[in-house]
Amino acid sequence: MIVALDVYYHQAAAKAVGVTFAAWHSAELTSSHETVLTKLEPYEPGAFYKRELPCLLAVLEQIDLAAADCLVVDGYVVLDDAGRPGLGWHLYQQLQEKIPVFGVAKTRFF
Template structure:
């Protein structure tokens, strides 16, 4: 099973959500999971914000999940030099065995056009970074995900679940 994970931090608490799916073009989740986290540390100014990492790990442990791939909104690498982002830390926390794909609606200064994916003609591109999977394969799979809008349907569902909107 593949998982899309999302974390919503609200003050000192957070909600982590996961949407399980099998086929990349799936319109509906196979199953959904939610985990409430009672305490989240404050972000440290000037440092990479890794507050979501323990939340995702707790979600995986709490529900006994062993995904074949994890997709999330964010960055695996922060630039073309592969400066580690949240996704690289997640990949390492999973023993380097589970591919991690990060998708963002905004770019970063160090990311070139090779990280861009167009899902609809007139919308701005999405930015894809990954670990444990080829960038070309990750982009092709993201491009083929269900949904006619810029952000795939199941990614929107994961974000809504994390924000308690479903």
């Protein structure tokens, strides 16, 4: 099972969503989960995980991770060539390095 995660922010709230699907080529979702959080950390450039990680962990509580082959996050696992950890790395650590995490970022980190 593959778990894809993202967080949407609106005003003082965040909606974290997790969807599962059986394989990369799956045409349909297996399940969809969401949660809304109102206690958010402020955005800090280069430390996005401080804001986003609690949201991802909250929605992951609704998913049976024993069946997960990997997680996909909207962000970086590693921020740069120096190896600075990104959101995906921090999530991987929180999950005791048991589930591989792939980062899919829309823009380059500078």
